[in-house]
Amino acid sequence: MQPSDLDAVLQVEQNAYAHPWTRAVFNDTLQAGYQAQMLMREHTVIGYFVAMQGVDEVHLLNITVSPQYQRQGWAVVIMQAMHTWARSVLAQWSWLEVRLNNAPAIHLYQRLGYERVGLRKNYYPDGHGRREDAIVMSLQLGAG
Ligand SMILES: CC(C)(COP(=O)(O)OP(=O)(O)OC[C@H]1O[C@@H](n2cnc3c(N)ncnc32)[C@H](O)[C@@H]1OP(=O)(O)O)[C@@H](O)C(=O)NCCC(=O)NCCS
Structure with a gap:
């Protein structure tokens, strides 16, 4: 993902969240050098991830699939690309936070082997002046 991609990325982001x-x-995130990869079909953005590298871990900050491409297996493809990158930088663990009520994302992460390891109270704004809890999940990255 480059700054010149952001018009298309923001369109997906605003439709998805x-x-x-x-x-x-x-x-x-781009200026900070975080890993940001897009999945494209010709000139259309299907989805993307943004992740940050730590010492022996990576932290997933954003994964999004454009609404018209959801439920077609693309998030699994994008997560596999994220894990490939994570292994290439020798990360042992992948971490993420997800809203407690985001069942699609929680199912996705569980399907990929992520386990719930904690709860962050009042982590996300809910848009109505309140806050929502986040589940913390992690996956140990094997050699595979
Ligand atoms: C979460 C998200 C990335 C899933 O993308 P997707 O391409 O539709 O997911 P896939 O088609 O690859 O599905 C993979 C698995 O995710 C789970 N899943 C995806 N959508 C689901 C839904 N609506 N309800 C329940 N489980 C769902 C299922 O376990 C699914 O496996 P299955 O099809 O074998 O049941 C997508 O819904 C999205 O972009 N949501 C908005 C942004 C978001 O919430 N991102 C996560 C922030 S933490």
């Missing part, structure tokens, strides 16, 4: 990342957040 009640609380989308802003252009400034994407710009900051």
Whole structure:
């Protein structure tokens, strides 16, 4: 993902989330050198991930599939690409947070072997002046 991709990425982001990342957040993550990869079909963005590398771990910050491409297996493809990158930087663990009520994403992560390891109270804004809890999940990355 490059800054020149952000118009297309933001369109997907705004269609997919009640609380989308802003252009400034994407710009900051790209400038910080975070890993950001897109899955494309010709000139159309199907989805993308953004992840941060730690010492022996990676932290998934965003995974999104464009609404019209959801439920077709693309998130699994994108997560596999994320794990391939994570192994290439010798990460042992992958970590992420997910909203407690985001059943599709929780199912996705469980299907890929992620386990719930904690709860962060009041982690996300809910848009109505309140906060929502986040589940913390992790996966130990094997050689595979
Ligand atoms: C979560 C998300 C990335 C899944 O993308 P997707 O391409 O539809 O997922 P896939 O088709 O690859 O599905 C993989 C698995 O995810 C789970 N899943 C996906 N959508 C689901 C839904 N609506 N309900 C329940 N489980 C769902 C299932 O376990 C599914 O496996 P299955 O088809 O064998 O049952 C997508 O819904 C999305 O972009 N949501 C908005 C952004 C978001 O919430 N991102 C996660 C933030 S933590």
